[in-house]
Amino acid sequence: MGTVHAKVPEDTARNVGDFAKKTGLADSTKENQAKEIDLEKVKARVDRVNVDGLGRTKNDIVEDCIKDLFKAKDFQEVLLKAHKARVKLDELGCFKNIGVYIDTNKAANATADGLEVTFDVKEHKRVTGGVSTHVGNNEGTLTVSMKAPNLCGRGERVQIDYSHGSKKTSNFNLSFLKPFRGTHRPILTTSIFNSNSEWPNSGYKLLERGILLDLGLYSSPLLKHNFQWEASLRDLTTLTRAASFSVREQCGASMKSSLKHILGVDLRDDLIFPSAGSLVQLTSELAGLGGDVGFLKNEVLFQDNYSLFGDVVLQACFTAGYLSRLSNDKRITIADNCYLGGPLSVRGFETRGIGPHSDGDALGSSAYWAAGLHIFTPLPFRPGQGTFGDLFRTHLFVNTGNVGDFNLEQISKGDLIEILKTNVRMSYGIGVALRLGNMARLEVNYCFPYKFDKGDQTHPGIQFGIGVQFL
Template sequence: MGTVHAKAEENFTEASEFVNRNVPHDSADAYTFKEVDLEAVRARVDKINVDGLARTKNDIVEDCIRELFRAKDFQDVLIKAHRARVKLDELGCFKNISVFIDTSKGPKATSDGLEVTFNVKEHKRLTGGVSTQVGNNEGSLLVGLRAPNLFGRGERVQVEYSHGSKRTSNFNVAFIKPFRGRHRPTLTTSVFQSQSEWPSSGYRQLERGSLLDLSFYSTPFLKHNLQWEANIRDLSVLSRTSSFEVREQSGLSLKSALRHILACDLRDDLIFPSTGSLFQVTSEVAGVGGDVGFLKNDVFLQGNYSVLEDIVIQGCLSGGYMSSISNDMKISMSDMYYLGGPLCLRGFQMRGVGPHSDGDALGSTGYWSAGLHLFTPLPFRPGRGGFGELFRTHLFVNGGNVGNFRVGRDSSILDTLRANMRISYGLGVALRLGNMARLEVNYCFPYIFDKGDQTHPGVQFGIGVQFL
């Protein structure tokens, strides 16, 4: 958020009530300020200024700030000013946005009126750079080129190429167009090429396709993504030792799918949240053309509770199930579920849980996984208030199961999910990597596992954005 300045004058002395100690006014101890409820301070916005506009059109900016005129008290002004700044930032037109709040002046000023000024700095017509990104337990070099605010209403074209440490590469060209309206709709169209290798499953995949995405908010915190994706995939064996089941799935396939993503993120921080929750549901139907067809549903839940200062309990739960929609259509290995690794079920190797053939993970049509975590500061708080705040002590318990689940007449869903459950626990240290990812170094103890699972007792490294 940008810097918000608030200046109180005569009309708002009640918002900063003080007691004079009969000492010189220039003394630091001249006043004792009392905590005041800002909701009790009447305020309204008389005027809004936006300084720094050049290419950006007025109508798209007015749509982002109009809600400010409906504020009824000083706290409401602050909240709506923050939301307006978020909306302006989402346009992608500005690289810097600051907010200044002052008392209203002029002949039309009211007694409780305020004047809000947004200072913005627009992006250049063409920007680019080279950076690094982390996720999915690998690091990548990212080269990007972007043309922001093409026609003055937030339209932009961006080209990105990334190369990962695990022989993955991605190339993407996208056009993004935000629209006006209280639901903040944004349309994204892109074409892409992605290449990845999966040694734990014995295959590599080359994927070329296009994606059409429409995102909008039904409430201020509930986001929807409606997507259509079509791609051609070339799956091939990774080595001579790849299993027969992997070789059977080798070759070209065409996938056309519709997808809906529903997400609500109320956490106060992405990396080390201390309070709030995250809820995400993904539903996908493949088979709208092509030879790949299935119905797939995924859910992810995370809740955070602060027990004491800087001591947080976190609970996570995820699960998914997929089924074929036609005997004439197949389900590819790259669409199936896998479990195991430092990002989901710690104490097991990557994709180390579930059906295997000759050491290759084959994937399954269903899974569930859960985690209970305790995050605390480092013992004795070294570097408190500085570098030490980037670290957390981490204790965890993970559980889950993956397989081709079938619920029979003599078994319930709960019995099916509980059967052959895997459990691991451990402790370690987590490190914040800016606001983009975190690194975990844990000592893991697999507790319950199947004889065919690939366990990973001892030290395990994990790096990513979303852990379970």
């Protein structure tokens, strides 16, 4: 949102030349002679910063976002710090458009290498809303939202959302968000939610009502933390009369109170079709600080991308999770277990199709691991190159993984490796992936389940997947 511009005076050709000489971006070389410029060697400093378009937004929260600009010592630093300042202003949620313009300082007492940076902002209306559609987790969702941004002039926001999914899921969420000043860019979010979801592969539906507190901050420019506390009342019921006894015996009301920490580092150059960079996400959840549900759940997700040659990209993925009981006084329900299989994880299997089943219902387990190796290439013969054809990729993949009840405290390292190698599932296939804007992608794959267990639910042939995060 917004663009960084280096603005040159346009009065006359002499002014253009003066600007180039003043900033060191050109010298008196021969006409038409090309010269490579090292921006780190171009001395520059920011003398003035202007912010045009402020109305309700308070000065102190804006000053905190742009103050690092005055520390720049060369032209490259000015560009980088101007971009970072724009990102910080965008994170406040006060503005719907932010433009950045860099010009020479025209003041009478200006220094030879002095610059003037102008941020042209446009604030959100006091109340906004709309209807939108989203895709994710192999489901389409219609969302109606209304929000009141920048309530008190420092980025505070109240937002109401209601969504209804194609798989009969529905969610209501009322939240208040407050950004704070500081190097770590902390943001506090409080939410009241009501969530209703159905899981036909496991034969149950779940109604959750509760509150959520989330504190997000950056311990470094790229390392993000989310500290969450959630308290919810849950009602688990059977989806149909044909639900298995293993599902029926877990039905009923429960109360969950949990602390969660999410640590993420995303160095990818693109969210949908990255060609380079890595993603690491670690999630730890401790439930049992109140209520009758208690467990410790740790999950890890890793993705790395390599550009082999041209537009051919090799992608490697790995994910794993482990769920352990805290005490016999606390329960773990089928909604808390680990699951594997489906178009977003191990392809070639039904959703939650890997692991223990009872009368066709997936029960889940205490641990899982899965890995994937992918090759993404442009379509053969490059139809529509430079236009619509660039939204598509040819996709070749191999997926493998396992899910089961592993007790890490009672087995040695050697036994663990042997258990992880036992009953490994594997599939491979080929397909086409389509970018859906910058929010999701659609995969149509022809899958070949290669190794599977007797109780697994496989899905050979064509399989559709739509979502944001794939294995």
